[in-house]
Amino acid sequence: MVREASDETEAFTVEVCWHYYVNGMTQAEIAGHLDTTRLRVNQAIQKAKSLGIVKVQIDSPFSARIELQERVRSHLGIERVQIGPARRDEYNYHTAVGAALASFVAERIRSKTWKTVGVSWGMTLEAAIQKLPPMSAPDLEIVSMLGGTMQGASFNSFSIASGFAACLGANYSLLAAPIFLSEGVDREIFLSQEIFADHFAKFETLDAAILTCADVSPRSFLVANGMPKEFSAEALIEAGAIGDVLGRFLDESGRSIGHPLDQRTIGVDIAVVEKIPEKILAAAGPHKIDIIRAAARRGLVDTLVTDDVTAELLIASGEQRATRRSAAG
Template sequence: MPRELVEDSEVFLTEVCWHYFVNEMTQADIASKMGVTRLRVNQSIQRAKAMGLVKIHIESPFLANIELQDSLRDALGIGRVVIGAADPRSYDYHRPVGAALAAFLSERLRVADWRSLGVSWGLTLETAIRRLQRHSLPGLEVVSLLGGTAKGSTFNSFGIVSGFADVLGAHYSILTAPIYLSEGIDRDLLLSQADLNEHFRKFDTLDAVILTCSDVSPRSFLVANGLPKELSPQALIGAGAIGDVLGQFLDRDGHSVSKTIDERTVGIPLDQVAKVEEKILAAAGPHKVHIIRAACLRGLVDTLVTDDVTARLLLDTATQITEAAAE
């Protein structure tokens, strides 16, 4: 007889979590009741959390930093700031921002009647998906704002778009192309393909977009894995780039660094993003302070979702600039 494969199916995880979170049984009790080791129960719970099978939702989680939100909103001159509280000790940027974005979207989706929602990609958005409560929005289409990378797993463009659509109960449309065109390929020729062309037309009717950004360092997944060979980070930095939004690199003031590169990106151009009704940027981390500011200057942000650490940094540099200007 082959060794019996122990069921680590979703059913098993569900039952374990039910007993743990609803009935508040101890892991040992659950283990003995279900005839498995305590270790297995322990791991099941962790796995279920990681998978997003259990969702912990905190009612109105950004009440805490109201003053900070207000002052940062004024400092950046944008419409709204949503701040999640980070753990300053072991600093993980993605978690608080993802959770805050999920909470914000939950509230926003309740009143906003979006039919078309464009999304970027990245780990931050993956966290948000795992935290996001399931919705049913059959009238909504989640639209990929840019092509995908060959490498990269769940937080690839495709995974994010389908993940959002799944959890929101919406349709989706992805961009079946790489982020950057290879050298020598005619952009117009490529975009004239029927399916790509159809997707690009969806950019004209976006009600809202969820954006992310990165700096120019090996921390950035795009810089580490997604850039075309001919494009070195050094060259970008030399040209004044401090980070990217949707694969398009910006300088301190939010100006595009290189038209050549921008034209090689397969996705919505930033100037078109600026015209979208509701633009949400989710990003945190000290290394992202400059690109966040640049994105705001470029007019790409109505709502900024970040954490308190980044918010304070943004505020500090903002007041410095203001003071310097006043002298």
């Protein structure tokens, strides 16, 4: 058979695609119609897709959001991203992400047979609790994963687990301890108490974890209200910390900074969290970009729940970092 000139093969490819995509013919029907083989038709369609002759366009008001979440998901290398649209005129980095988290958690609890869910605490989770629909999950236990702060104004770190439980019609189990022990208190002796041992045992079999994170700045409730006096934010930053998850400070690559504070922290170990089947990180705000990325790097994120402002910043700053590395190369 005479081999065709490339113009003829592109004309053939276009004609094949016309019949397939526009006329809705099967590949076998097209082969019969054009007097060729099904393999040739299949190859023409593959070629058209790979050369961009055929383009699929998804036209919907939701396309931009779905594209954004897919770009963030790909950028962070995680399983899924849920984006809540934020108000740009009165931006507040808890509201949209709180709503998105509430929706996601409700959906997840309906469709999964979760028994135990660990929770962190923070103002983002508090915002989610405000938005959770009433549900009835009597077989579910909400387990707090770290101690709380002893001071505060409106926000109560001990109310997060109980708040989730109240809305979900679930039970809760609190870690009734300060997040950081006082100087001179031995952590292992403190945690050897049976009530704590029983609680920590729960961490080994959690079905999911609802996490949040914070940077190392006064915007972090923990940094503003919960740090021991002998540890400063500046010292943490000097040690490489860019933020914390569950009271554990991480560097830009997601590595623990190996700080003396770890020996005073009452909460689940990061290595235990990594093994939880479904880790949901809820976080938004420009100041959290680095710690979100670090947590993802560390393997602490299956699902990121965020807002669209933060999602766009993640993408933009990711592109900047790629551009800087490329220029340096």
